[in-house]
Amino acid sequence: MAEILSGKTVAQAAVNDVKARVDALLAKGVQPKLAIMRFGAEPDHVFYEKGAKRTCAQVGVACEVTELPADISEAEAINTLKRLNEDPSVHGILVLQPAPKQISAAALRYAIDPRKDIDGMSPINEAKVFEGDPTGFPPCTPTAVMEILRHYNIPLKGKKVVVVGRSMVVGKPAAMLLLGEHATVTICHSRTQDLPGEARQGDILVAAIGRAKMITRDYVKPGAIVIDVGINVDENGKMCGDVEFEGACEVASMITPVPGGVGSVTTIVLAKHVARAAEMA
Amino acid sequence: MAEILSGKTVAQAAVNDVKARVDALLAKGVQPKLAIMRFGAEPDHVFYEKGAKRTCAQVGVACEVTELPADISEAEAINTLKRLNEDPSVHGILVLQPAPKQISAAALRYAIDPRKDIDGMSPINEAKVFEGDPTGFPPCTPTAVMEILRHYNIPLKGKKVVVVGRSMVVGKPAAMLLLGEHATVTICHSRTQDLPGEARQGDILVAAIGRAKMITRDYVKPGAIVIDVGINVDENGKMCGDVEFEGACEVASMITPVPGGVGSVTTIVLAKHVARAAEMA
Numbered sequence: 001m002a003e004i005l006s007g008k009t010v011a012q013a014a015v016n017d018v019k020a021r022v023d024a025l026l027a028k029g030v031q032p033k034l035a036i037m038r039f040g041a042e043p044d045h046v047f048y049e050k051g052a053k054r055t056c057a058q059v060g061v062a063c064e065v066t067e068l069p070a071d072i073s074e075a076e077a078i079n080t081l082k083r084l085n086e087d088p089s090v091h092g093i094l095v096l097q098p099a100p101k102q103i104s105a106a107a108l109r110y111a112i113d114p115r116k117d118i119d120g121m122s123p124i125n126e127a128k129v130f131e132g133d134p135t136g137f138p139p140c141t142p143t144a145v146m147e148i149l150r151h152y153n154i155p156l157k158g159k160k161v162v163v164v165g166r167s168m169v170v171g172k173p174a175a176m177l178l179l180g181e182h183a184t185v186t187i188c189h190s191r192t193q194d195l196p197g198e199a200r201q202g203d204i205l206v207a208a209i210g211r212a213k214m215i216t217r218d219y220v221k222p223g224a225i226v227i228d229v230g231i232n233v234d235e236n237g238k239m240c241g242d243v244e245f246e247g248a249c250e251v252a253s254m255i256t257p258v259p260g261g262v263g264s265v266t267t268i269v270l271a272k273h274v275a276r277a278a279e280m281a
Numbered sequence: 282m283a284e285i286l287s288g289k290t291v292a293q294a295a296v297n298d299v300k301a302r303v304d305a306l307l308a309k310g311v312q313p314k315l316a317i318m319r320f321g322a323e324p325d326h327v328f329y330e331k332g333a334k335r336t337c338a339q340v341g342v343a344c345e346v347t348e349l350p351a352d353i354s355e356a357e358a359i360n361t362l363k364r365l366n367e368d369p370s371v372h373g374i375l376v377l378q379p380a381p382k383q384i385s386a387a388a389l390r391y392a393i394d395p396r397k398d399i400d401g402m403s404p405i406n407e408a409k410v411f412e413g414d415p416t417g418f419p420p421c422t423p424t425a426v427m428e429i430l431r432h433y434n435i436p437l438k439g440k441k442v443v444v445v446g447r448s449m450v451v452g453k454p455a456a457m458l459l460l461g462e463h464a465t466v467t468i469c470h471s472r473t474q475d476l477p478g479e480a481r482q483g484d485i486l487v488a489a490i491g492r493a494k495m496i497t498r499d500y501v502k503p504g505a506i507v508i509d510v511g512i513n514v515d516e517n518g519k520m521c522g523d524v525e526f527e528g529a530c531e532v533a534s535m536i537t538p539v540p541g542g543v544g545s546v547t548t549i550v551l552a553k554h555v556a557r558a559a560e561m562a
Contacts, residue, residue: 123408130411130457131404131449158474166460168412175468176411179447182472184479187456191463193439198465201482 002226002252007144007264010151014268015058021275022060032278033062034118034270035090037081039103040070045096048267052094055267061274064090074103078111085113091281092118092274115280118273120173129173132180137273142174144265145206145227146181148256154204154225156181162202164188164195164215164242170208170229178206195219205252207242217247226255229262283507283533288425288545291432295549296339302556303341313559314343315399315551316371318362320384321351326377329548333375336548342555345371355384359392366394372562373399373555396561399554401454410454413461418554423455425546426487426508427462429537435485435506437462443483445469445476445496445523451489451510459487476500486533488523498528507536510543 025032034056038045049065056063066080077099084093093116095108114124120139128136149156161183165171175185188198190209199205199219205226207215212232220226230242241258248255256262306313315337319326330346337344347361358380365374374397376389395405401420409417430437442464446452456466469479471490480486480500486507488496493513501507511523522539530536537543 123405126411127404127407130407130453158472160474160479172411172457172460176453179453179468179470182470184467184469184473186465186467187460188465189460189463191439192465193441198441 002249002255005148005152005225005227005254005256005261007148007256007261010148011055011264011268013151014147014265014272015055018061018268018272018275019059021272021279025275025278026060030278030281031062031089032060032091032274033064033089034092034094034274035084035087036063036065037077037084037093037095038065038067039072039077039096039100041067042096049096052267052270055271056274059268059271059275061271070100071102072100074107077103078107081108081111085111085116088281090116091278092116092270094119094270095121097121116277118270118277126168126173129176132176134180137277138173138177139169140266140269140273141170141229141262142177143269143273144262145170145174145229146177147265147269148227148262149204149225152254154254156183156204158182158184159203160184160186160201161204161206162186162188162199163206163208164199164219165206165208165210165229167208167210171206174206174208174229178204200224209242211242212240213242213244215243215248217244217251220248220251222251223253224251226252227262228256228258230258231263283530283536286429286433286506286508286535286537286542288429288537288542291429292336292546292549294432295428295546295553296336299342299549299553299556300340302553302560306556306559307341311559311562312343312370313341313372313555314345314370315373315375315555316365316368317344317346318358318365318374318376319346319348320353320358320377320381322348323377330377332548333551336552337555340549340552340556342552351381353381353384355388358384359388362389362392366392366397369562371397372559373397373551375400375551376402378402397558399551399558407449407454410457413457415461418558419454419458420450421547421550421554422451422510422543423458424550424554425543426451426455426510427458428546428550429508429543430485433535435535437464437485439463439465440484441465441467441482442485442487443467443469443480444487444489445480445500446487446489446491446510448489448491452487455487455489455510459485481505490523492523493521494523494525496524496529498525498532501529501532503532504534505532507533508543509537509539511539512544 228241
């Protein structure tokens with residue numbers, strides 16, 4: 001049976017770190033602050049926001065939500081974002097995504113100040129992640145994957161890592177962050193021929209394809225470390241990952257659960273990025 | 282014996298295409314123009330510039346070289362670049378790299394207008410390549426790799442491609458362009474454990490590690506297609522690639538030579554990018 005890599009444990013350790021950084025800022029008279037922009041009241045967005053606010057409160061980061069009507073025009077949304085860019089009391093900005101249809105994701109991405117873009121949606125931060133420039137903000141989810149690997153002292157240098165999924169929020173940035181740690185990285189996706197066979201090459205397998213329980217034990221090399229980034233709902237309405245957990249557990253040496261894995265680490269990464277943005281400001 | 286994938290053939294076909302696009306622009310009264318910025322007179326830079334000018338002349342793209350003293354200050358270099366950004370008669374700008382030590386590469390990359398950045402050094406173009414956004418300009422060398430694969434109708438969808446090398450001028454952007462064609466991509470590098478074994482997984486092997494003849498026949502899966510991006514000088518002072526050509530030829534089904542391979546296609550890609558920049562202006 002695989003050892004469980006608890007995201008909650010990683011998050012707890014990180015809380016102490018981030019709190020110390022926030023305390024140091026407060027001692028200098030700087031109150032780090034996150035501004036969240038939310039369109040309407042999508043339950044997923046409200047849920048994530050709640051978690052972000054809770055974590056910010058834990059470490060002493062102030063958090064202010066700007067709720068915009070779901071039918072707001074693109075121009076008005078961009079104006080709001082620009083006001084937050086220019087507000088010196090705001091160090092980090094999180095735009096809950098996806099935005100309503102009338103607002104182009106590209107318009108938001110190009111408008112946000114890269115120095116406040118703590119979830120890595122600006123092209124400048126994308127480029128920095130691509131380059132391996134550590135001064136940028138990668139998106140919180142792939143950063144959470146890296147935090148888990150680091151916390152459990154999992155060696156990456158020279159290791160074969162297979163990333164299943166090629167999105168800009170997880171798969172591609174995760175691949176670049178892993179490459180930055182000198183892993184050999186394979187990026188697989190829905191069009192990959194023999195996906196189980198490719199996945200079985202991985203000493204470490206990162207599942208970020210967004211399909212409930214798709215990654216069965218057949219995808220897992222015996223002894224591999226499995227990081228499950230998926231957040232899905234199964235046929236019984238229960239939250240589950242991209243990995244079929246029970247089966248994978250019998251083959252893997254270590255595995256992250258869902259819930260309680262990667263998802264438990266993302267909001268503390270968010271808070272840490274706000275602290276870093278405040279330190280750099 | 283492997284079939285030789287001639288870069289010269291690919292370039293010749295592309296010349297006709299680009300010439301037609303330039304003619305269409307000229308008919309509208311637009312003279313597409315490339316501005317080359319060169320610091321000092323490094324023989325490599327002068328050599329590449331000569332090739333670029335010859336190709337531009339072939340297709341009707343105007344080409345103007347700004348030669349700057351090798352000891353110019355960063356501020357003056359950036360001012361020159363900004364003048365070219367603002368000059369409406371200039372559609373594409375190529376900064377011959379590396380620049381002298383006193384000029385930071387990042388300063389140049391952030392200063393160039395992404396719409397004129399036809400060799401993909403701006404973070405905006407890096408981000409577009411990373412995202413798979415086709416409106417950006419990827420660097421010319423990985424684009425040349427894609428042109429060769431396309432010209433010879435080599436299928437990529439679902440294929441396993443191994444890229445050896447992770448630079449921002451070749452390895453990483455090549456990996457993203459291949460991923461955009463739905464290949465399964467592994468990025469290897471000097472720290473990869475069992476590099477020959479990883480390389481042998483590739484239906485297509487892209488060698489971009491910058492070491493003369495390092496990729497021997499042991500790295501090549503029987504029947505694989507080998508694209509050699511390297512430009513090195515061997516022990517006898519002769520130009521050679523990253524691939525040990527004779528040995529690889531006996532194992533591969535297709536292979537690009539050096540010289541006469543990828544390097545023969547880069548300047549026509551440059552000219553094509555200038556034409557596209559002029560079309561978009």
